[in-house]
Amino acid sequence: MSEKHIINREVSWLDFNYRVLEEAYDKCNLVMDRLKFLAITASNLDEFFMVRVAGIMDQINVGYEKRSADGLTPKEQLEILTSLTHEFMSRQYTCLSKSIIPELNQNGIYFKNFQDLDDAEKSFVKHYFEQECYPVLTPQAIDNSRPFPLVKNNQVYILIMLHDKEAKNREQKEFMAILEIPKVLGRIIHLPKMDTSQEEHYIFIENLIIPFVNELFTGYEIKHASEFRITRNGDLAIDEDEAEDLLIEIEKSIQQRKWGACIKLEITRDTSKKMKKWLMKELDIKNDEVYELNGILDLTTFMKFQGRPEFSDLRESKYRPVLSAEFYGRDDIFKVIREKDRLLHHPYQSFETVIDFVRQAADDPDVLAIKQTLYRVSGDSPIIEALIRAAQNGKQVTVLVELKARFDEENNIIWAKKLEKAGCHVIYGLVGLKIHCKMILVVRKESDGIRRYVHLGTGNYNDVTAALYTDMGLLTVNEGIASDVTTLFNLLSGYSHYTLWKKIDVAPKTMREAFTKKIDREIENIKMGDKGKIIAKMNSLIDSDIISKLYEASQAGVEIILIVRGMCSLIPGIPDLSDNITVHSIVGTFLEHSRIYYFYNQGAEDYYLSSADWMERNLNRRIETLFPVEDSDLKKKLEKILDITIRDTIKTRVMLNDGHYIRVDKRGKELLSCQQYFCDEAERAFEAIKNQQLS
Numbered sequence: 001m002s003e004k005h006i007i008n009r010e011v012s013w014l015d016f017n018y019r020v021l022e023e024a025y026d027k028c029n030l031v032m033d034r035l036k037f038l039a040i041t042a043s044n045l046d047e048f049f050m051v052r053v054a055g056i057m058d059q060i061n062v063g064y065e066k067r068s069a070d071g072l073t074p075k076e077q078l079e080i081l082t083s084l085t086h087e088f089m090s091r092q093y094t095c096l097s098k099s100i101i102p103e104l105n106q107n108g109i110y111f112k113n114f115q116d117l118d119d120a121e122k123s124f125v126k127h128y129f130e131q132e133c134y135p136v137l138t139p140q141a142i143d144n145s146r147p148f149p150l151v152k153n154n155q156v157y158i159l160i161m162l163h164d165k166e167a168k169n170r171e172q173k174e175f176m177a178i179l180e181i182p183k184v185l186g187r188i189i190h191l192p193k194m195d196t197s198q199e200e201h202y203i204f205i206e207n208l209i210i211p212f213v214n215e216l217f218t219g220y221e222i223k224h225a226s227e228f229r230i231t232r233n234g235d236l237a238i239d240e241d242e243a244e245d246l247l248i249e250i251e252k253s254i255q256q257r258k259w260g261a262c263i264k265l266e267i268t269r270d271t272s273k274k275m276k277k278w279l280m281k282e283l284d285i286k287n288d289e290v291y292e293l294n295g296i297l298d299l300t301t302f303m304k305f306q307g308r309p310e311f312s313d314l315r316e317s318k319y320r321p322v323l324s325a326e327f328y329g330r331d332d333i334f335k336v337i338r339e340k341d342r343l344l345h346h347p348y349q350s351f352e353t354v355i356d357f358v359r360q361a362a363d364d365p366d367v368l369a370i371k372q373t374l375y376r377v378s379g380d381s382p383i384i385e386a387l388i389r390a391a392q393n394g395k396q397v398t399v400l401v402e403l404k405a406r407f408d409e410e411n412n413i414i415w416a417k418k419l420e421k422a423g424c425h426v427i428y429g430l431v432g433l434k435i436h437c438k439m440i441l442v443v444r445k446e447s448d449g450i451r452r453y454v455h456l457g458t459g460n461y462n463d464v465t466a467a468l469y470t471d472m473g474l475l476t477v478n479e480g481i482a483s484d485v486t487t488l489f490n491l492l493s494g495y496s497h498y499t500l501w502k503k504i505d506v507a508p509k510t511m512r513e514a515f516t517k518k519i520d521r522e523i524e525n526i527k528m529g530d531k532g533k534i535i536a537k538m539n540s541l542i543d544s545d546i547i548s549k550l551y552e553a554s555q556a557g558v559e560i561i562l563i564v565r566g567m568c569s570l571i572p573g574i575p576d577l578s579d580n581i582t583v584h585s586i587v588g589t590f591l592e593h594s595r596i597y598y599f600y601n602q603g604a605e606d607y608y609l610s611s612a613d614w615m616e617r618n619l620n621r622r623i624e625t626l627f628p629v630e631d632s633d634l635k636k637k638l639e640k641i642l643d644i645t646i647r648d649t650i651k652t653r654v655m656l657n658d659g660h661y662i663r664v665d666k667r668g669k670e671l672l673s674c675q676q677y678f679c680d681e682a683e684r685a686f687e688a689i690k691n692q693q694l695s
Helices: 007-024 033-061 074-108 119-133 205-216 248-255 273-283 299-307 309-314 332-338 352-363 383-391 409-421 479-494 511-527 544-556 616-620 630-647 674-694
Strands: 110-111 139-143 156-164 174-180 188-191 199-206 220-232 260-269 291-294 342-346 367-374 396-401 425-426 438-446 449-457 471-476 506-507 535-539 559-564 581-586 596-599 606-610 623-627 650-654 661-663
Touching: 007 033, 007 074, 033 074, 033 220, 033 260, 033 309, 074 110, 074 156, 074 291, 119 188, 119 205, 156 205, 156 273, 174 205, 174 425, 188 205, 199 205, 205 220, 220 273, 273 291, 332 352, 332 449, 342 630, 352 367, 352 383, 352 449, 352 471, 367 383, 383 409, 396 409, 396 479, 409 425, 409 511, 425 479, 438 479, 449 479, 471 511, 479 623, 506 511, 506 616, 511 535, 511 544, 511 596, 511 616, 511 623, 535 630, 544 559, 544 581, 559 630, 581 630, 596 630, 606 630, 616 623, 623 630, 630 674
Parallel strands: 110 199, 260 291, 367 396, 396 425, 535 559, 559 581
Antiparallel strands: 139 174, 156 174, 156 220, 188 199, 220 260, 342 471, 367 438, 438 449, 449 471, 506 623, 535 596, 581 650, 596 606, 606 623, 650 661
């Protein structure tokens, strides 16, 4: 496989963020939804720099020169990413100023600068500064006795150049100071109406503070004031082999993250050259790491703003997940699962079913034990509350909490301590491996003996994100799956090299080999004159070995349909290499997160769900599960889900053979949004069963 047939993973990620930005530009979306997508691109970019770009810079700093799969050195990658990011951020601000702001204005929403305020508004702003801002602002002077302070990651600051008229020496007349914009103040202030106009006026807190900043520096003249914001290296560096207590080491590293090296500086375009140069020196940052922006800093601010209640008519109405029709009106969740395997499709079907599964297990006197993995959970998790109650009810509760879940480490530490205090057996991950699989095991004593109930999922046990991400979950009492899950929990909590799985496959031991064998089987079937087909839906596809195997399958004549939301290093449509492969990407209201894998297998049509993407980290460095869906009714459901997803013409982009994405050509095709279809389908099923039970 040639390097030219692989797209750089970081470039591919930026391409994904461009697809999100397209949603911010798309006037078919309501204006507050467009603002939400713009905020998402900014949040995505912050994390991308804190982790991916920071990692590349670390490689450069230690002299690492190994080339990536696409043939680029770390230095070459950084040069490309820097150039692309400058262009991307320019597009973000063009979207805001030229497209979104005018539409906000059309809806009577205006962001005002101080000089644009009328006298009444200026009077309000002055009073607001004196009463709300002045008491909490802390100016920080910078001179020989007060060095440049440690500024916070992704926090907006005001940089101020001061002139001391009373200083005798010219060299002593000019001073610098910074002023943090405290988050407790709120970033966007609603100005009260002073007339009968339908317009609503808002002002950013920095534009409110700067006109009065001289009150913080009495006796000095304010020569210039502008904003800046830095992004720091946010990746945790933990030597797990040397860490005696992983929890303690991660707690230390979370604190260190706040003060990682500065890797990006954002400044407003009106910042003087002198102030820019001074900041670069103090932050030890290069010119191409400085981003001069034509507008307010930190576009993530708009996420909270667009969600205000007064804007409900300017955004898509929030979808409320409905209970799965199979569970509606059924009090005994264990009986429903015993009847047959059950498939949940979130967020269209409520995550409440999974919560109820754990809650009933916690309170059921016949339940002996509950075991569960936790990767990312919400700040007020009902599942953890149920696990705590289960332990208090005398059940054996084992929880595997992955402390290394990036940016959720602190939250997970808090929960882990609470679970331990309640009497749960808590395991803090494994050295060198992240526990990323999603599984619950409930052991129940019944009249005919011990029965094990299992939930396996593609997404986290997080009730908040479960309403925003598309995911799948399987509830089953299948003895083969239950046996495998029991073995896996024992492997994770004890010592074992067991790999003879009955039903599931587990990374890093057998999953890669399992995928390879399934692809090879499709190739062999083609060679024998049969049909070969693969459909794979995932978040990311960047594993070189899998890509090489897919190219081989395409060359053999296997039809391959890939639905990849984010990074995809494979290039479809290359003659004699990948001309039997198509790549779809869907960016819509919900974040596509489910992993579904289909193999034709001579008409047997095998369906699998998984916690893993086709990434090297998932297949080699994480504990992941790949599990079959064998019930014929559930296979038909998955067939329909994949079919509707592939037929989406509204939110789908397809990749061309040059690596670029374009929207689906809608001519002669049904206008179909798969996400809207699944919302409507879930609601119809729920209403039908509800009406049936009422009649």
